[in-house]
Amino acid sequence: MALTVALLILLGLFLLNVPIAFALIISSVAYIFFNDGYSSEILVQRMIGGIESIPLLAIIFFITAGILMNYTGITSRMLTFAQMVTNRLPGSLAQVNVVLSTLMGGLSGSNIADAAMQSKILVPEMERKGYSRAFSTALTAGTSLITPIIPPGIALILYGFIGNVSIGSMFLAGIIPGAILCISFMVYVHVYAKKHKIETESKEKTTLKYFFLTLKDAFLALLLPVIIIGGIRFGIFSATEAGAIAVFYALFLGLIVYREMKLSQLISALIETVHTAAAILIIIAAGSAFAWVLTLERVPQRMTMFMVEYISSPIMFFFVVLIFLLIIGMFIEGNVSIIILTPLFMPMLLEYGIDPVHFGIFFIVCISIGTLTPPLGTVMYTTCSITNTKVEKFVVASSPFLILLVVVAFLIAFIPSLSMWLPNTF
Template identity: 80%
Template sequence: MALTVVMCVLLLLFILNVPIAFALIVSTAVYFLFTDAFSSTVLIQRLVGGVESVPLLAIVFFVAAGILMNYTGITSRMLRFAQVLTNRLPGSLAQVNVVLSTLMGGLSGSNVADAAMQSKVLVPEMEKKGYSRAFATALTASTSLITPIIPPGIALIMYGYVGNVSIGSLFLAGVLPGVVLCLSFMIYVHFYAKKHKLETENKEKVTKKIFFFTFKDAILALLLPIIIIGGIRFGVFSATEAGAIAVFYALFLGLVIYREMKMKQLVKALIETVHTAASILVIIAAGSAFAWVLTLEQVPQRMTEFMVNHVSSPFMFFIVVLVFLLIVGMFIEGNVSIIILTPLFMPMIQQYGIDPVHFGIFFIVCISIGTLTPPLGTIMYTTCSITGTKVEEFIKYSWPFLLILILAALLLAFVPSISLWLPSILN
């Protein structure tokens, strides 16, 4: 009875468009009105306990590092390097969009930040080259979904923390799937550009001098993911300490090497970090309290029993989970999905003998797809608001990208080696 009321209240708050964190807190508080076993102070304890963890500092540090990187001049250097890499490909500017998302994913860790940045920088330039604004916006939104699985993706840290899975292994596992998504988008852009005759003219070959000049400018930024993964792999530092090193590295590049960061920008970046990190941590606190209620009501055990009784094979399990997450992603923000659903899925994957690292990459890709679809679609609304694209036009151009992402998710599900090869040889 109590759980039914809680779920009804949560659904009502969703419909009323109450911010997700507050909707979770209120619906969890309602649970305590229907049970005498716990006092209301337990709610406060669960909220505080949800964020009282050293590993969560990694989120704060990597958010700070990603924001600081935007003020160091790294973005412009990475953009020039991506342009050199894709110069002779059909649809070269659209290819830049894909490659830049992959490169910046190792720096920002946030798909919203990546999508917002590229919407401002690349979409206007793509329009000048003849691309429709809706296509450019849909491409920018879709390629930003590479970011959550490229280390140090915030989603990887959250899943690792909630599911008690090695964050270092998740960082390694995300590299090849990120490359797979990058190549998938590049192949589609190639044929789209050919079909619509966009940037298909012959271009001058990039000289070695220009290549090495742009590579030299970008190499310090490209080293960051390598330093993070290498340091964690060889036990030099933990994932949390890696976040602190990433902040120091960003400051070192901005203040000492490139010298493009001013004190005013540093203060602005720190304020932005506080706002972003606080919103994530409030969601984690609320989600942890709500997940505690679900665990108390034995929802994970019941769901596991139901799945095992009705779904016989791991392959069918992946398909059912994919469909479920695509639907959930339309209504619930990705970070909230990770906090609430990870404890529910962990007992299930144990029953099916699925590696939690493998499942984690698949899980994050699936819930990311929901950010491109109405009615919630955080990435969809972010990019459309920045570029001035109508949602109807966005949806029209986004379906090929949604298809690519769904096929990629199935590929990751049924070919575990894509996710597990690097962790298996480096751990």
């Protein structure tokens, strides 16, 4: 009875567009109110306990590092490097969009931050080159979904923390699927540019001197993901310590090497970090309370029994989960989905013999797809609001990218070595 009331209230608050953190808190309070066996103090304890964790500091540190990148001159150097790499390809500016998302994924860890940045920088330039605004916006939004699975993606850390899975293994597991997504988008852009005859003219070959000049400028930034992953895998530092090192590294580049960051910019970056981190932590706290409610009612165990009874094979399990996550992603923000659903799926993975690391990459890709779809797609609304693109036009333009993402999700599900080869090798 109490759980039913809580779920109905949660659904009603979703429909009323109440902020997700407050919707989770209110529905958890309703559960306590209709269940005489517990007091409100327990709920507060669960919320506080949900964010009192050393691994969660990694999220704060990587958010800080990602924001600092935009103030230190790293982003502009990565953009120049991406332009050099894609200079002779058809649709070179659109190819820059794809490559820059992949490179910045290893630095920012946030797909919304990546999408917002490129919407401001690249979409106006793409329009001048002849691309439609809807296509440019959809490409920017679609390529930003590479970010969550490229280390140090915040989603990877969150899943590892909640599911008690090695964050270092999650970082390694996301590299090959992220590269596959990058190549898939680049192939589609190539075909699109040829078909519409955009940026297909021959261009001068990049000189060796210019190549090494741009590589030199971007090299120190490109070194950061290598330092993070290598340090974690060789036991030099933990994921949390890696986040602190990333912050120090970003400050070192901005203040000492590039010398482009001013004190006022540092203060602005720290204020932006506080706002972003506070929004994420309150969602984690609220999600922890609601997850406690679900665990108390044995919802994970009941769902596991139901799935095992009606679905016998892991292949069918992946297919059902994909459909379920695509629908859930339309209504619930990605990080919230990880917080709520990870505890529900973990018992099922044991029953089907699926590695949690393998499933984690598939899981994150699937819920990321929902950020591009109505009615609550966060990346969709972020990019459309910045570029003044109508949602209807965005939906049409983004359909090829959605198909690509679903195909890659199936590849990850049915070819485990794509995500497991690097963690198993190292």
